[in-house]
Amino acid sequence: MTTQPKFAQIKQHIIDHIRAYTWLENDRVPSENELAEQFQVSRMTARRALSELTDAGILTRSQGLGTFVASLKSQSSLLEIRNIADEVKERGGAYSCTVLTLESIIALAPIAIALGVEANSQVYRSVLVHHENEQPLQVEERFVNPHLANDYLQQDFTVLTPHEYLSQVAPLTEARHTVEAITPNRTICEWLNLFNEEPCLQVIRRTWSAVGIVSFARLISPGSKYRLGGHLTFRK
Template identity: 75%
Template sequence: MVLTMIKPKFAQIKRFIIDKIKSGEWPEHSRIPSENELTVQFSVSRMTARRALTELSDEGILTRSQGLGTFVASFKSQSSLLEIKNIADEVKDRGGLYSCTPIILESIEAIAPIAIALGVEIDSVVYRTVLVHLENEKPIQAEERFVNPELAPEYLQQNFEHITPHEYLCQAAPLTEARHTVEAVIPSADICEWLTLYNEEPCLQVIRRTWSTKGVVSFARLVSPGSKYRLGGHLTFKK
């Protein structure tokens, strides 16, 4: 006898919304059903519908605007004021000694937020790495990266002590576009361990998605201690 696990109602609503987005029926910026509409459609409480929408918003799949409704988030590239730089080059340009410590290299099944970010099917296999970048033997950045194996099939075979993910991906799937979000965060226990932080000092987090001509190549989270890293750029304005 095979027992089938019945998903909670909020999880069923989340899957319904994700399937609509993946199929293209609900494209970017589409308004999705309200809490009240989902309550009626799935015969659930408003709290259950709200939980599904809130979790999908927290995962970056939906965006909510008070008074307007809930919409499918944008997953396309947008222009950025941040220049994509290879961290090894940044360290060397400052006269420092760059090194890298690989923590995790693995294949995993993509959960919904990762699948959508990479443009692949949910539960399909993607690559995940966690690396710590060091300057003069001191950790300055923890990098967690998810990679589309179809565009970089030999990614996990690289020796990241000698080549950075950025360098390899530029060779394997030349990058054409990128999107960044930047925010200050309090580091998780894992980040504190990777960066050897003894106090939960504020950190700078950059979420980065990169594209080649064939699609989304990678989705990365870069976290640096606020006391050890600065983010800068140079703008040139046309006259």
């Protein structure tokens, strides 16, 4: 029997506590130092475990305060969710898309939690590169709840975007975003035609319809080519 790497053991330890409700939403989880001591590993190994769970939206980090269990309930978004194809066309650009992956996979625990499905159940995964004027603009990796979008794998995403399809079959009601600057790995650099490790903007997004969690997506764009914006109206 293959032994799990230490960072994976730490991740599973945290997930087990969350699933057992011994650590609730907004509870502080052990620090890198505490986990490193408990599992007899380096801080780097503990940091990897916490970082991967944070990237998956399971944990959230607050500078100077620590790492906490993220809210697993729907939360209204302050950012407008727009269709990237419409954004490109509104700027007068030509939109196109390359589909890199469209598959059914087994949901490991972090993805299962993010989608609100059973661990080791089947979920859908897509990886696309969105282009503006034939230049890569954004990499989109998306995991989809098949119970709410059962025809997802049959769609031609060079004709309509995943956002357009999901808005039709499971109209979005709420979303949660995490936005951060990242250094892209070699694969992301290749997909975005980056010749150096230019900082990128990463958006982690979970979306809900009226009947449940629809998708969990990671959107990565070069910092020099993309920005987030929005208009907020505050009522008295």
